[in-house]
Amino acid sequence: MTTRTIARTNSGRILELLRARGPMARADVAQATALSVSTVSRLVAEMLGSGLLVQSEDGAVTGGRPTRHVRLNAAAATTLAVDIADHHTQVALVGLDGTVLRERTWVPDAAEMTGDARLAHTLDVIEQALTEATAYDAGEHDNPRCLALGVSVPGPVTSAGVVRFSPSLVWDDLPLGDLLRERFGLPVAVANDANLIAIAESRVGDYRDAASLFVLAVFDGIGSGIVVDRALWPGNAGCSGQIGRMLLDSTAIANVYVGYGDLERQLGSVGLARRAADAGIAIRPESDIFAQLFTSTDPAARDLSTLVLDQFAAALVNVCALIDPEVIVLAGWFAPLADHLHGELESRLTGRVLSVPRIAPESTGHAGALLGAAHVALDTYGALSQLLD
Template sequence: MTTAGVGRSNRGRVLAALRERQPASRAELAAETGLSVATVARIAHTLTAAGLLVEETAVGDGGGRPLGRLRIDDNAAEVLAVDVADHHTTLAFLDLGHTVRWQRRLDAGQGLSADERLQHTLAAIREAWRSAGRRRAVAIGVSIPGPVQADGTIDFAPSLHWHGVPLGSLLRGSFGVPVSVDNDANLIAVAEHAAGTRSGASSLVALAVFEGIGAGIIQSGTLWEGAHGVGGQIGRMLLGGDSIDRFYVDFGDLESQLGSVGLERRLHEAGIDLGGQAEVFAALFAHLDGEDPRLRGFAERVLDEFAAALANVCALLDPEAIVLAGRFAPLAARLVPELERRLTGRVLHVPALLATSTPVEGTLLGAAVRAFAAYGPIEQLLDES
């Protein structure tokens, strides 16, 4: 190996060691990498000048001279995270420390065709990428409300009217950077596992309630995607025996009854008027303690149906925690006791039920985590410094 090759390899070893345990002193890095302290010091100087490392000073427990500790600069790289939601698209640049550096939300409006929504999404991503300027943007991560294949092809996203859209290949062809396209519920689970109150949990389920309903599953500390990349499609559970007589092309049986669109339809069919409030779940569950027996009974029945689905999830997965996401997140304080009561005595172990807790919106944070994973080892930044 040439001298230049040895130098690059050594710099990569230091960066890799810092990614595993940071901050670290030069002596600690020398012990970790097998390099001399002098060599680590020279590498630290080079990487700091290149904007990849920063140095922190701290006084040890015994006092005395401040100790210099190195860490990878969060500003060394960013990814563009994109949340393609039911009626809007949110875009954000996040750095290595998962801090949002720039964010924008664009309403997509109502009634767009599948192609119009796709063009709206691609235009939003192009504009955001152009605005990156001097940012070290290295990858793109996208959240989609529907199942996604490993190559970034969207099987279907009913709220977007998308079927078989090769979004991953479209973005790779346009931008020439690594791209990750994932299901929104999966990304919320990834985010919670990375930075939520149950971070590092061995088993966790994120229940994402929007127009449709999905679940992201963390098992043995990793995202469980199933044989075809569509694990966690809780919305396709069958609610009853008569459901077997029907076929489900877009929304599945459970989400066609309990997603926001299905719930609004059921309320209309029952002749129940919630007063035109925009958020149907908040409006309905406000009547759990209400005086109107009809509204209270409807709200109770909907929660019974959600609890039955979660009981099946518990029976199969025995999760440590179930995170209530999407439309349920702001209602968690009210819904957790109701769901716990319904699960008690129906499952062997009632999991912890809690609201989403990440510092950044789960779909964006999860998309960023997966985008950095698609980019690969942090040592690649050496090629760009």
């Protein structure tokens, strides 16, 4: 192995370390990589010169001088993260260090909300976003190269990027990954939205030190993402976490479920709106139905709220019995209601599970599915040492 090859390998190790841990002092990089401080300093200097790294004097003051931390340069390269949600499409241009550089939301017309029309709208949105990305002024690096595309979808997705089904989008067995690769010529990662929220929380969220966590993502449907031993657990066919397909009771076994499962038909936002209407509860359709229901003083609304929380808790008791998560992360419509839901759910779990997990809201500060999509996009791009070429 030549000296140049060794240097490239070690530079790649430093890049991967900084991606995983964020800003670090050179001495800490040396300790983590088992390289000498002088070697790290030389390689870091080269990458500072090329623009892959930047440094800041934001560390602890030692001996009268602040410790200089180095980190990946957000402007050196980007990924495009896309969240194809039930009623909108959100796109973020994400820097190499995970910083969201630009974010935009498109709302399809009613005729474009589902099926082939939604696919065409999505492709147009991505094309426009990539065009805008090439014109992005990133300071030292004008027009940073977009390395890969990460896409979040509300439904189970195979490892090949095939959307098995998405009831809200009316997609079935859609080879979205192949379509995007052929259209845009970039590495592409397509994944389930709840799984991507779980990836974001486990890598950059407040719960990244948790050995296991469970994301409960409540939208039109209900999904979840499972992290065990600090890694996403996708299941045999990429279908783990489909909590919306749980059966609320034994009577549901008589039915066959195409699209939405039993639990989400009752507890997702669409199903809950139907139940509220059946109970004569006035709901403003343009507002969050969960917030309206859980904060209402109307007796009928309070009764339905109690039943709904009991049903969610029953599902979570089963989850805890199976995977014993350290943290349950509330996402989607539940995230802004976490302060209210924490006590309601914790009291229902207490005495029914052997270990009551921490219950907390999403913590990443952005749409978790977007950040997760950016992470898997960069995973798909491959080794960061490619940026040294």
